[in-house]
Amino acid sequence: MSEDSTPPEQASGAVRLVHPGERIGGHDGAEAGHGIRRIDGELVAMRMGTLQENGQTVSVEPLSSRYTPRAGDLVIGLVEGMTNNIWFMDIGASFNAILPMSLAPWKVEFGAVREHLGVGEAVLCRVQEVDETHSAVATMKGMGLRKLKSGMLETIPPHIIPAVIGKGGAMLQTLKDLGDCRIVVGQNGRVWLDGEQDGMREIRSALKLIRDTAHLPGLKERVDALAGE
Numbered sequence: 001m002s003e004d005s006t007p008p009e010q011a012s013g014a015v016r017l018v019h020p021g022e023r024i025g026g027h028d029g030a031e032a033g034h035g036i037r038r039i040d041g042e043l044v045a046m047r048m049g050t051l052q053e054n055g056q057t058v059s060v061e062p063l064s065s066r067y068t069p070r071a072g073d074l075v076i077g078l079v080e081g082m083t084n085n086i087w088f089m090d091i092g093a094s095f096n097a098i099l100p101m102s103l104a105p106w107k108v109e110f111g112a113v114r115e116h117l118g119v120g121e122a123v124l125c126r127v128q129e130v131d132e133t134h135s136a137v138a139t140m141k142g143m144g145l146r147k148l149k150s151g152m153l154e155t156i157p158p159h160i161i162p163a164v165i166g167k168g169g170a171m172l173q174t175l176k177d178l179g180d181c182r183i184v185v186g187q188n189g190r191v192w193l194d195g196e197q198d199g200m201r202e203i204r205s206a207l208k209l210i211r212d213t214a215h216l217p218g219l220k221e222r223v224d225a226l227a228g229e
Contacts, residue, residue: 033059076190151194
């Protein structure tokens with residue numbers, strides 16, 4: 001099949017993977033959404049991903065994406081550096097977030113930030129504000145926000161977080177039951193697991209399954225089958 005040809009219509013319920021330059025047929029009168037442009041009267045994919053339809057709008061959901069911070073997001077950050085009064089946090093975005101000592105959950109003396117958080121340590125925090133360049137300020141002031149002293153971290157593409165949580169939190173509950181562990185899902189694609197080693201191993205296997213197949217139909221059934229093994 002040539003790069004600009006249009007594949008035949010797929011079976012109902014099938015997920016269609018498209019690549020840049022591919023013409024999207026069978027959508028007369030549809031509007032071009034994210035990742036789609038109308039060229040010479042035809043809809044053309046501008047990125048690789050899965051084709052999505054929402055009413056009369058056709059868009060492409062990327063197979064992988066970088067986290068774009070938004071105010072209020074719950075994220076898991078990793079300390080990358082510090083000054084006398086600020087920590088620099090890797091939150092998986094294009095730019096590090098800053099965590100001022102005034103937004104830490106402890107009373108921090110100027111110049112003593114290293115006594116509370118060192119390089120490489122993980123924290124559960126929220127994005128407090130984001131500027132026009134997508135640089136973010138994080139805060140640890142809030143219920144449940146803390147240093148993560150135990151457990152382990154897994155990483156998933158941010159765009160499949162809805163699949164990890166599931167409708168009404170159903171998938172997240174399935175994962176918790178699978179490994180009998182505590183789980184916190186950060187909106188930046190980092191997942192904190194805390195429990196027995198065997199349980200965390202089971203959840204990691206399920207997360208890999210979700211990561212690899214979230215774009216295909218029947219995800220819940222596949223995870224349920226894994227839980228039943």
